Amino acid sequence: MTYHRPAGETYGGIAPTEERGRGTDRRDDDRRRGDRRSGDGPLDYETVSVPVLVIGAGAAGARTAIELAERGVESLVVGKRDHGDAHTTWAAGGINGSLGSLDPDDDWTIHAADTLKEGHFLNDPVAVETVTKAMPDRLRELDEWGTNFDKTDEGRINQRYFGAQSFRRTAFVGDRTGEAILDALVAKARSLDVPYRENVMVTDLLSDGQRVYGAVAVDLTDGRFVLFAADSVVVAAGGFSALYGRHSSRDDENTADGPALAYEAGADLMDLEFVQFHPTGMVGNRYGEEWSGRLVTEAVRGEGGRLYNADGERFMERYSPDQMELDARDVVARAIAREVREGRGTENGGVYLDISHRDADYVRERLPKMVERFASLGVDITEEAVEIAPTAHYTMGGVDIDWTTGETRVEGLYAVGESAAGVHGANRLGGNSLAETVAMAPVVGRHVAERDPEAPDLGDADPADADFPSGMVAYAERAMGALADLEAADGDTRPAELIADLRKLMDDHAGIIRDGDSLREGLADLRLLRDRTAEVRVVGDRTGEDFELALDLAFMLTLAEGLLRGALVREESRGAHFRTDYPEKSPAWRRNILFRRGDTGMDHFTREVAAPSPEVQKALDAGYELDYHHLE
Known part of the structure; x- marks a missing residue:
C-alpha cells in the first residue's frame, strides 16, 4: 500500500525516467506503452489530455460540467460507477431554498441564519451566503431542466419542514428527490454533449504541491492505467462517512477518495472531526x-x-x-x-x-x-x-477551498460538494447537502472558465516538445508501477478484512459519543492497522473487488487519521462532535481545525471563523425558530 507519495518527496523533484511513455500526439485518445518495467511486464497505459477533468459524477460533478459546457469549456467527467449511479440518488428527502412557496416570510438570510445555528457558528459565512442566496434560482433551474418538483395547488414548487428549519423551505419530489435531480442533471449534460467515462477510478493527482497537472487512474473495466493531463481538476467525489460500520451509503461510496486525493496533492483539509x-x-x-x-x-x-x-x-x-x-x-x-x-x-x-x-x-x-x-x-x-x-x-469536513472560487491552495485544483468543507460547520442542516452541490458548482465552473483552460500538450517522444512537465510523467509512471505492485500483493490479509477492522475501530473510538482516552487508543490502533497493510493480499487482477478495496482502504486510512486527530484536538462539545470529558461548548474553540501534509506526516493548525454579514446577523438576532406543534 505504498502508491501514495512518500512523506517529504516533492513531485517536481522527481527526475524524468530515461525511458518514458511513447506514442503519437493525439489529443483525446492517445495510447502509449511505456518502457518502464514493473513486475513481469512493461507498463501499458492510455493518455488523455483535456482542459478540465471532473472527478465524480454525482450532482456536484454533473452541475460543474454543465456550467463549463455552457461557457464553452471542454471537460471530461470520470466516475468509478456506471453513469447516473451516484450517491446523490440516496439523498431522498429534499433540497433547501427560500422560495417562500408556503411561508412567504422566509428568505435567504433566514436560511443562512438557520444554517449557521445548525452549524454551531463554525461555518464559513461566505460559503453559507453563497449557497443560500443562490438556491431559489437553482431550484427553479432544476425544475425547468426536468426535476419536476412536487407542486402546490397553485402550481408553485411545494416545500416541507425539515429538522431545525424555521420555515417550510425543503423542495421535494416525493421521497426520491436526489434521484430526480441527478436524472435531470445527467439529461442536461447529455444534451450539451458533455463527455463522460464510467468505471474509472482515480488513484493519484499529479501535483508539485503548488499546481495540479492531471491524474492517474485505473479503468476498472479492463484494468488499463490512464494518465489524464489537465489544466484544471475538479474534485467532486463525495465524503468519508463509509469509515463507519453503520452508514447510509453503499459500502463502495463515500470512501474518502476526494478529500484524500486533494490532501495528497497539497490541499488542506478542514473540520474532519464533524461527522x-x-x-x-x-x-x-x-x-x-x-x-x-x-x-x-x-x-x-x-x-x-x-x-x-x-x-x-x-x-x-x-x-x-x-x-x-x-x-x-x-x-x-x-x-x-x-x-x-x-x-x-x-x-x-x-x-x-x-x-x-x-x-x-x-x-x-x-x-x-x-x-x-x-x-x-x-x-x-x-x-x-x-x-x-x-x-x-454525512461528513461536514473535507477540502478547504476559497468559497468565492472553489479553488484550493493548489493552483488549478478545485473541490465541490461533500468533498469540500465550509458550508455546514459542526452540523449540517437537513436539505443543505443537495443545495450545496448545485449552488457551488456554477461558481466553480465560472471561475475555471475564466482561467481559459486548454488541454495540455503531452508532446511526442521528446519531453521538450510538451508543455506537460516531464516530472509529472515520471511520477505518473511511478504511481502506476506501485499500483501494479499492489495488484501482485500476496500477503496474508484481504483488503475487506482490513476495512472491516477500520470501521469497527472508528465505531468504537470516534462515534456519536467520544472521549480523549478512547481517541488516543483509536490512533494507536490505527497505527497498528496501517502496519498490517504491508501484508495485504489482493486476489484477482485490477478489475477485481480486492484491488478496488485496497485503493479504498488507503484513502480511508488518511481520513480516519485526520478525523481521530481532529476529534482529539477539539477539547469541547459542538454540534456533531460530543466529548464526555469536555461536555460543554467553549467560545475559545470557535475555530476550524485544518490539516496539511507535512514532511513527516499530518500537521494541524487552527483558524478563526469570520463573522456573518450584517444582513444575516439581523436574521440571527430576530430569533426565527421552528415550532414543531405547527404540525400537530
Missing part, C-alpha cells in the same frame, strides 16, 4: 444485512413521524419539547443513543419511528419510496412502526 450521524438509519434483523444503516429519510419526520423507545415513550419530549423529532440531527441522534445506552432501546440497539397515525393515502403520496422499500421487506409503514438507529450519513 453527522443521521438519527434514522435502518436497523434490525428483520431488514437483513443489506439494508443495515440505510437511510430512512428525514421526510418521514418532516411529514409528522414520531420516535418511540422500546417502552412506548415518545422520548423526544424529554430532550426537545418544542422541536421534538424535528430538532437538529445531532440532538436527535444523541437522544436515541442515550435511550439505547440507558436500556430503553430495542434488542437490536434502536428505537421506533412511527408515521402510522397519519392518513395512509397521504403517507403513500408523500413517501412513496419508503412505502415501497418497507413493503418489499414485509412492513407496511402506514400501519406499523419501523426500527431505526443513528447511522453515519
